Amino acid sequence: MTQRTNCMRRSHRPIGKISIKGFIISSSSSHTAIRRIHIAPCGMNCGVCIAYLRDKNRCPGCKGDSDTKSPHCVQCSIKNCGKLKASGGKYCFSCGEFPCKRLRHLDQRYRTKYGMSMIDNLRSIEKDGINTFVTNERRRWKCRHCGNIVSVHRAECLVCSTKKNCLGLL
Numbered sequence: 001m002t003q004r005t006n007c008m009r010r011s012h013r014p015i016g017k018i019s020i021k022g023f024i025i026s027s028s029s030s031h032t033a034i035r036r037i038h039i040a041p042c043g044m045n046c047g048v049c050i051a052y053l054r055d056k057n058r059c060p061g062c063k064g065d066s067d068t069k070s071p072h073c074v075q076c077s078i079k080n081c082g083k084l085k086a087s088g089g090k091y092c093f094s095c096g097e098f099p100c101k102r103l104r105h106l107d108q109r110y111r112t113k114y115g116m117s118m119i120d121n122l123r124s125i126e127k128d129g130i131n132t133f134v135t136n137e138r139r140r141w142k143c144r145h146c147g148n149i150v151s152v153h154r155a156e157c158l159v160c161s162t163k164k165n166c167l168g169l170l
Contacts, residue, residue, distance in 0.1 A: 033047075033138070033149075034047035034048070034134055034137050034138045034141065034149065035047065035134065036130055036131070036134055037061065037063050037064075038052070038061050038063075038134075039091075039121075039125070039130065039133070039134065039137075040061070040062035040063065040078075040079065041062070041078060041079055041081075041084055041090060041091050041092055042062075042078045042079070042091075042092055042103055042106060042118050042122075043091065043092065043103075043117075043118035043119065043120075043121035043122035043125070044062065044110075044118055044121070045121065045137050045141070045152070046059070046061030046062050046063075046064075047061070047137070047141070047149060048137075048141045048149060048150065048151055048152045049061070049151065049152065049153065050151045050152075050153040050154060050158075051070075053149060053151050053158065059073065062076070062079055077102055078092065078102055078103060078106065081095070081100075081102075083095050083096075083097060083100075091122055091125055091126070092122055093122045093123070093125070093126045098122070099119050099122075103118065103119065104119070106118060107119045110152075114152045114153060116152050121133070124136070143157040143159065143160060143162055144162070145157065145160050145162040146159050146160040146162070148160070150164060
């Protein structure tokens with residue numbers, strides 16, 4: 001019975017534009033679909049990043065316009081890697097040093113904090129292709145309660161507050 005209680009929504013917020021901890025999230029906005037453009041060279045799905053999902057000061061994603069990104073995103077050492085550019089590939093698995101130290105460090109941090117692996121993402125893209133990966137990501141990060149995208153950086157759906165562990169994401 002305790003497990004069931006923990007998986008219930010915390011509140012019955014109306015679907016629409018809501019504010020959560022300083023973020024404005026719109027469940028009806030145009031950025032609630034995961035697409036190929038959202039997959040960064042490192043394997044991060046920018047479509048599930050809190051910075052991409054918010055409406056205020058929204059990040060356009062790794063492959064988006066640099067004018068609206070934070071300085072640390074513009075200067076990302078993985079995205080701007082000379083070896084990746086020299087390989088001519090779109091993703092880090094194209095590089096002979098895959099997975100490099102920088103990617104392993106990022107992957108470890110995301111595995112530990114968020115239960116997601118960029119290296120696993122990249123291996124999936126390499127094995128099955130980007131279209132299959134994106135299709136699987138849409139299914140993986142979709143809130144089963146309200147249908148919106150669940151952020152990798154939060155423990156619950158930003159729209160309906162269903163906990164990620166109840167959605168099978170943790």
